[in-house]
Amino acid sequence: MRSGLVRFLALWKKEWIQIWRDPASIAIGVVLPAVLLLIYGYGISLDSLRLPIGVVVENPNPLTASFVAGLERSRYFSPEPYGAIGGAEEAMRDGKVEAILWLWSDFTRRGLREGNAPLSLIVNGVDANTARLLEGYFQGVWSQWLQWEANTSGQPLLLPVEVESRIWFNPALESRHYLAPGVIVINMTLVGALLTALVIAREWERGTMEALLSTPVSMAEILWSKTGPYFVLGMGGMAVCVVMAVALFGAPLLGSVWVLSLASALFLLSSLGMGLLISSALRSTFLASMVAIVATFLPAFILSGFIFDIASMPEPIRLFTYLFAARYFVTLLQTIFLAGNVWSVILPNLVALFLMAAFFLGNAWRISRRSLE
Structure with missing residues (x-):
């Protein structure tokens, strides 16, 4: 038990040293989400003015x-x-x-x-x-x-119907309040999947995976040691995005911070698991990065409800959106930010994210054989 913990901590330390020596990982994990949020927040608007x-x-x-x-x-x-x-x-x-x-x-x-x-x-x-x-x-x-x-x-206005409208959840009709949570989903998808899509493939390309496999460490220890640092990095990027969304764009955060943190953790684990699955299956950094972008970033942008309304899509496409974790995370963030803790919406989406995280992490472990084949 103690030897296993020592091995895991040593692998954890090794991964942090590798991240520290690779500024691109820190840039993708923390700097890129902040830059993308600034670009999307100020550059994209669904409001047509002047x-x-x-x-x-x-x-x-x-x-x-x-x-x-x-x-x-x-x-x-x-x-x-x-x-x-x-x-x-x-x-x-x-x-x-x-x-x-x-x-x-x-x-x-x-x-x-x-x-x-x-x-x-x-x-x-x-x-x-x-x-x-x-x-x-x-x-x-x-x-x-x-x-x-x-x-x-002083004349009466003769109209057949007088409409008195009330707007819930976004009374100012500011599209930035609606877009900011969606941008956070895009950032977290890109960070989570792209970072871990490279870690296992990079070990195979550099020849260091053979050295790891010659030691007593298990594949589970290797996978968790590579997931942990990037999970911390991704949650740090998430915190930066939330602070920017509230402070710069005035997005209301009506729900609980703890619920937001739990939803973010589950979504990040599903993204990291998908990246590990891609990396373990392909063993090529170039192919893994391309597949990660196509399989995660594009669906998160198009099929999550961030820009395009899912209810207006054809029935087959609507059913297809249930396969992507970003769909559930967009719903969660928009509910937590704009409506608060609406548990009838939050709980089913949290369960869906948990199942997807378990699926991707479990399959990443399953196909990662402790062999050179």
């Missing part, structure tokens, strides 16, 4: 000026005036504006009549997501302007 919109007014008057001023006050639009519809259409073909607002000549006469003033909104539909956002933003500005004009003139 959208250029061409405005054509056939009969300028105080009412049309009031409506255009409402567009200018909105943070979503940047109105550009055009004298005729032909010039605005040419500007949209050239990509100078994303939409055209065309206020017809009888806009003033029908302005507050049940909110159906004659106008046209022509939207560039090349980017379908931006087009939908622009249309929704315009409906909001239009409703607010109608209500403001009705209050100013």
Whole structure:
């Protein structure tokens, strides 16, 4: 028992020395997550702000000026005036504006009549997501302007339905609060799988695995000694990402830090196990790194719900997403950050991560034979 512990600690020390002598490992484990979070946090946004919109007014008057001023006050639009519809259409073909607002000549006469003033909104539909956002933003500005004009003139606003909306979990509608947890998942996937995908293969390429196998150490001791340091390194990178998400991007952390730590540990173990499995099976650092990126990073980006809504995917693809640990971790982080400790969501996803971690670590140990074959 004592000799086994001594061997394990010696292997643990050896791995830390190897990490310390290889600055790339520290850079990938700690520096890279921080850099990626900065790039994604500041560079990616699902909010469309200051959208250029061409405005054509056939009969300028105080009412049309009031409506255009409402567009200018909105943070979503940047109105550009055009004298005729032909010039605005040419500007949209050239990509100078994303939409055209065309206020017809009888806009003033029908302005507050049940909110159906004659106008046209022509939207560039090349980017379908931006087009939908622009249309929704315009409906909001239009409703607010109608209500403001009705209050100013003392006339009742005759609308068939008045909608009172409430937004849960992200009331500010800041996409960064939604994206920051997803970026953390991408970082942890890349760090966990890529680092350990190299460790066993590197030992085989350098010829040091034969030296290890000639000693009394077991394959389990080798695997755990290589997993432990990278687990500590990955959890350190996770802590850096969480602090940055809260301090720099204002992401609310409504759930328990302990639940967040447990979820992160289970996900990191599953990523490390997958990296060990790839490394043990291929024994080539080049092949292992390529397979790790394709098998972990790309699915975590595309199939985890980080960017693309899983519910809108075809049924076969939705079922396929259950094979990737990132799917469960994205759900966990978004729930813990934005909603708090919702146990009906947290517990099933924690169990899924535990099973995946056991599967990958168990299979990595199974195929790692203590032989040179």
